[in-house]
Amino acid sequence: MKIVDMAQELHFELGQPTDLSVPAISYWLRNNIGILNNRLNKDIIVDDNTLELYPNLGEAEKSIYKKIYECYFYDLKIKQTLNSINNDSLLEVTDGGGTVRRINRNETSKVYLEAKKQSFSELDMMIHDYNINDVGPLQVAGDDTVVGSFITDKYFTPRPFNRV
DSSP states (O other), rough: OOOHHHHHHHHHHTTTTOOOOHHHHHHHHHHHHHHHHHHHTOEEEEEETTTEEEEEOHHHHHHHHHHHHHHHHHHHHHHHHHHHHHHOOOOOOTTTTTTEOOOHHHHHHHHHHHHHHHHHHHHHHHHHHHHHSSSSOSSSSSTTSSOOOEEETTOOOOEEOOOO
């Protein structure tokens, strides 16, 4: 799967924000593949020539990577809102029967913070489920089909202990 295709899906899933473009999302995804590798214990790379992920991501890995970007997106929105609080000291003006009210940036940042917390909890659940369901054992030690023996008496007579 190409990074650009995933970035376009993310742009649509986030509601096509006007302050965010598909190239910006694909740039972030290309440069932060290490976050996905660390969270899933994988070794996924981006091919510089084709901009495709190698090995290809399954649906579970793809949704986890999208959720990682969603958490970043909400974090970015919180920072933008908090930076704009310094510029907006005026919340409401009334003159001649007309009222102009600005959006309370503090409340907006609280909404983004709540969305970020929810995204992080969903991400943790997705990673937990992925680690339980999609990861096989790295090593199987021993052979359970061979009958073993142990010594049980003073005459050192071996006794079988496996599947008797």
